[in-house]
Amino acid sequence: MAQTVALSPTSQRNIISRLWNDKESRSVIIQIITISLVFAFMAYIIHNAVVNLQAIGKGFSYNFLWQPSSYDINQHLIDYNSRSSHFRAMMVGILNTILIAICGIVLASVVGFVLGVLRLSKNWIVNRLAYCYIEYVRNVPVLLHILLVHGLIVHAFPVPRQAISIGDVTFMTNRGIFSPKPLYEPLFLVVIALFLLGLGFMWWFKRYAKKVQDETGQRYPVFWIGLAAIVGLPLVSFFLLGSPITWDVPELKGFNFAGGMVVRPEFIALLLALSLYTSAFIGEIVRAGILGVYYGQTEASYALGINRGRTLSLVVIPQALRIIVPPLTSQYLNLMKNSSLAVAIGYMDIVATIGGISLNQTGREMECMIIVLTLYLVMSLIISMIMNWYNRRIKLVER
Amino acid sequence: MFKSLKIGVITTLLSFAVFSANAATLDDVQARGELNCVVTTGLAGFAAPDENGRWDGFDVDFCRAVAAAVLGDGEKVKFVPSTGKTRFTLLNSGEGDILFRNTTETMSRDADLKLTFLPINYYDGQGFLIRKAYGVSSAKDLNGASVCIQTGTTTELNLADFFRANDMKYEPVNIETNEEGIANYSGNRCDAYTTDASGLASTRAALDDPSAHIILPEIISKEPLGGAVRHGDDQWADIGKWVVNAIINAEELGVSSANVGEMCASAGDNPSINRLCGTEGDAGSWIGLDNKWAVRVIEQIGNYGEIFERHIGPNTPLALERGLNAQWTDGGILYAAPIR
Numbered sequence: 206m207a208q209t210v211a212l213s214p215t216s217q218r219n220i221i222s223r224l225w226n227d228k229e230s231r232s233v234i235i236q237i238i239t240i241s242l243v244f245a246f247m248a249y250i251i252h253n254a255v256v257n258l259q260a261i262g263k264g265f266s267y268n269f270l271w272q273p274s275s276y277d278i279n280q281h282l283i284d285y286n287s288r289s290s291h292f293r294a295m296m297v298g299i300l301n302t303i304l305i306a307i308c309g310i311v312l313a314s315v316v317g318f319v320l321g322v323l324r325l326s327k328n329w330i331v332n333r334l335a336y337c338y339i340e341y342v343r344n345v346p347v348l349l350h351i352l353l354v355h356g357l358i359v360h361a362f363p364v365p366r367q368a369i370s371i372g373d374v375t376f377m378t379n380r381g382i383f384s385p386k387p388l389y390e391p392l393f394l395v396v397i398a399l400f401l402l403g404l405g406f407m408w409w410f411k412r413y414a415k416k417v418q419d420e421t422g423q424r425y426p427v428f429w430i431g432l433a434a435i436v437g438l439p440l441v442s443f444f445l446l447g448s449p450i451t452w453d454v455p456e457l458k459g460f461n462f463a464g465g466m467v468v469r470p471e472f473i474a475l476l477l478a479l480s481l482y483t484s485a486f487i488g489e490i491v492r493a494g495i496l497g498v499y500y501g502q503t504e505a506s507y508a509l510g511i512n513r514g515r516t517l518s519l520v521v522i523p524q525a526l527r528i529i530v531p532p533l534t535s536q537y538l539n540l541m542k543n544s545s546l547a548v549a550i551g552y553m554d555i556v557a558t559i560g561g562i563s564l565n566q567t568g569r570e571m572e573c574m575i576i577v578l579t580l581y582l583v584m585s586l587i588i589s590m591i592m593n594w595y596n597r598r599i600k601l602v603e604r
Numbered sequence: 605m606f607k608s609l610k611i612g613v614i615t616t617l618l619s620f621a622v623f624s625a626n627a628a629t630l631d632d633v634q635a636r637g638e639l640n641c642v643v644t645t646g647l648a649g650f651a652a653p654d655e656n657g658r659w660d661g662f663d664v665d666f667c668r669a670v671a672a673a674v675l676g677d678g679e680k681v682k683f684v685p686s687t688g689k690t691r692f693t694l695l696n697s698g699e700g701d702i703l704f705r706n707t708t709e710t711m712s713r714d715a716d717l718k719l720t721f722l723p724i725n726y727y728d729g730q731g732f733l734i735r736k737a738y739g740v741s742s743a744k745d746l747n748g749a750s751v752c753i754q755t756g757t758t759t760e761l762n763l764a765d766f767f768r769a770n771d772m773k774y775e776p777v778n779i780e781t782n783e784e785g786i787a788n789y790s791g792n793r794c795d796a797y798t799t800d801a802s803g804l805a806s807t808r809a810a811l812d813d814p815s816a817h818i819i820l821p822e823i824i825s826k827e828p829l830g831g832a833v834r835h836g837d838d839q840w841a842d843i844g845k846w847v848v849n850a851i852i853n854a855e856e857l858g859v860s861s862a863n864v865g866e867m868c869a870s871a872g873d874n875p876s877i878n879r880l881c882g883t884e885g886d887a888g889s890w891i892g893l894d895n896k897w898a899v900r901v902i903e904q905i906g907n908y909g910e911i912f913e914r915h916i917g918p919n920t921p922l923a924l925e926r927g928l929n930a931q932w933t934d935g936g937i938l939y940a941a942p943i944r
Binding site for chain 1: 761764
């Protein structure tokens, strides 16, 4: 009976102070407080937005997505015109962002790896040149790079009537680079099928060759057979089928070139600026990765009689990649997110379409910004996922 | 007991705080002693800082006129520069009290974006600016052209409609600000630049050699430009509305900054002028101001004709004719409701 009597005030205080002094329960308490504060803050923000939207009489609705967008977009990878819906305009924007992200990541990686290697070169001039380049590029804001490259293209390249002609089929102007566009005939599908077949064969053959080598030590000329399967077979069939491609060559009509394909200056400017900027960071990451592999490994490899190239590809790079990949992921994410600066030069990405013109025409700021934020989040998470998967694949397998 | 009372009081105060942002803009402005006016980031003749950093222009004068009526001093304005994209958000979020940013009145903006438009202060239409060297004389000859557009305007919609209706192709180059647009146009990234004809005149005047460029004769849209305020504060909307009307009426009645002192010194024979001057009737109290509100506007800013001549008229670099913007008595369509 005495035990179940309510605790006296002093023992109550004792419990609180005991809980607080206990390391584990204290951390639980702090976590609970932090989480409730975070949620309270978010609830306040959302409540505030809802109240304010109601106060000016604006509901929250995504119905506008199915209305005609009524504006045109110069670069669209899918069919689009001013009668298409805002949703389709958004898809055009997403594809343009994905296009710039993929091209940018590839170019930045290539240039970055080269820079990293040049930076380690024993040749003093090469080494210093790479150093100066990296220091200049990464210390100037990327927006300035974008405006600078765009300005250079627009002002340095000629207008369409004075286009720089390359063999009369490709034309360089300040409106973009116009080149012939392939028009595929039905038979071309055969070539594509053979190419895919070649890829499949190669995948199998590589494993088979490795198995044979592991078992018997016999080596197949994998590279040459692969080349024949992937490139040779489709190429031969292409000519046997009588070149089932015709070319739509651009020609000057009135103000601009008509027909063909065009790479617009906005795309070129954004691609160059973003990838050159990011490549400077990647260069430093690569250098750090290579330097992070203990030099004794290289010496040991040489001592075993393995030549320089194979030492690099079999000993140094696999280990360097483990250091390189995690920070590289951040750089890829940065590049993708920086592509939103496209709006400064009029490249029609997500921000310029759904987060720009659509937003402005419909006045649905909340709805459009939520879409834009979600899209960037999803794309970032996808890049992270791919890179994490790659990271797991190359990491040290411990036995 | 006391605790719950305290919470009750605090929540009531908080909910008041939320709603007071929307009511009684006049009180807020007078308490602040400054009018926040949303203008463009820079469009010569309409709103741009001059060499001394003082904002100047046609739209700017309407901001100053409202400040003169409400605060007694046309200098008490804080200008909030906005792009085509941010202007309505700035107004709706309360960063600005009123907007004068060569903004086209449309149904969706009025009803869906929850704006209340003030009377039209400039009747405009969308046109094309192009190099003379092309030898193009009509917008119908623009097939295949690259056209620079300032995004976030009704302009890109009109442009899409115009080219579609005339079965022509074009390449739109969407530019965020007028400055970027000029840079792209002068760099020959685009063959033509399109926006409201008044904006084109302003852009043309800012080019290196204005005479090498022409504005094509076609006007492809109706662009009634006017100021705007948020929905939900009718008194504030009335103030904006009648300041604009007073400026237009003053010109019609022949009251200008030069003669306002004399004409409004005492009640004369013309009742319309007397009502404008506040020497007869009680118009000021209807909008929550004193009776000299219009006199202050005309004294400090001038009437419509003066504002027009000062910033965009034939003697300015923009060299715009009055055209549609002449008084209805002079063959234009400027026709302000009477103050009575």
